[in-house]
Amino acid sequence: MARQERAIRTRRTILKAAAAVFDERGYTSATIGEILERAGVTKGALYFHFSSKEELALGVFEEQLAISLPPQSSKLQELVDSGLVLALRLRTEPLVRASVGLALDQGALGLDRTPAFGMWIDQITRILAEAKTGGELLPHVDATETAEVLVASFSGVQLLSQLRCQRRDLEHRVVVLLHHMLPGIAVPAVLARLDISPDRAGGLLAEGRSLPVAEAR
């Protein structure tokens, strides 16, 4: 058990170091040597967990998604919460920033960025499918199609916020995005009861940290 715990901790240390290096230097310029140095682990330890730079990038992505948030009575509220929390984490956690940076880095040579988007879209599709089953969505809504447009739009919004002011206004922009998107997908009675205030994120994140970690896929 202790050995397994140590392995998990080492894996996380390596991913944090990889995320920091990707965030600072970009995927293409980052080297495994730099990540080793930053993590302070042996080459053997790193290659035990990850066989390539691309696997490290995928690991960073999975780690970003592996978070649980407190369940809500409405699935659309959970969707809103995941957007608000992601906005907060993008501002405050280098690993999350690196992970989204990797997915959007058009110059990332040799990195297949589709799995990153795919994992993210799958997660949102699952929430929307449950919302649909619960009668929270307008009848025409297709969970996958909506998940794709939400993830894509979120990416664009965070890109503009990064460009304009280093993401300082990201939470506000995500709230604006949700206010624009939700009337097109939510049943009015559910829409009226959603809490789309950015102040929720901090509390949700703290509460989520005490929950068992979700599986990334």
Place this chain on the structure above:
Amino acid sequence: MARQERAIRTRRTILKAAAAVFDERGYTSATIGEILERAGVTKGALYFHFSSKEELALGVFEEQLAISLPPQSSKLQELVDSGLVLALRLRTEPLVRASVGLALDQGALGLDRTPAFGMWIDQITRILAEAKTGGELLPHVDATETAEVLVASFSGVQLLSQLRCQRRDLEHRVVVLLHHMLPGIAVPAVLARLDISPDRAGGLLAEGRSLPVAEAR
């Protein structure tokens, strides 16, 4: 007059060449020498119009925006039309592709990408402000805020489409985006009469080509 026409033609030739080189090699790797060679003009001619690589990039952006579309009875229809036409042009015109590529290229060293987004957002803000005056928008809508979220979301949607299938499904994705966004901003009676079909784009573009060119700013 003939001299002025020739100058306009030369300027356009240079911009087309610059766009092609930016599109193929990325902003950072592109050189003025390559653009000169592609355009088949003299160094003097190029520097008469553009003093730097960054000015060429801005020129590409302005050229992309300098298009008129046929006026419609509803300003929101004009907004829809501009989105549909941009989607078609992104698939078919290298200059438009290069221009959006430049705005989204996070690795573009030394290129200030905010003016590009700014020009685009200004154009959409103007259409929305007119729509607001005409009573087409819901009372809470702020033209600038909505323009920003539309431009950002469009950027993200085209990025995902590029990643997934080289933009082959872009028109469909833009229609999905509009279907998600418009219920949050349009007065129901206007919304019900909007034509959001991708088939409009080809005809609009052909008609637009015969109109006088709009000023980019």
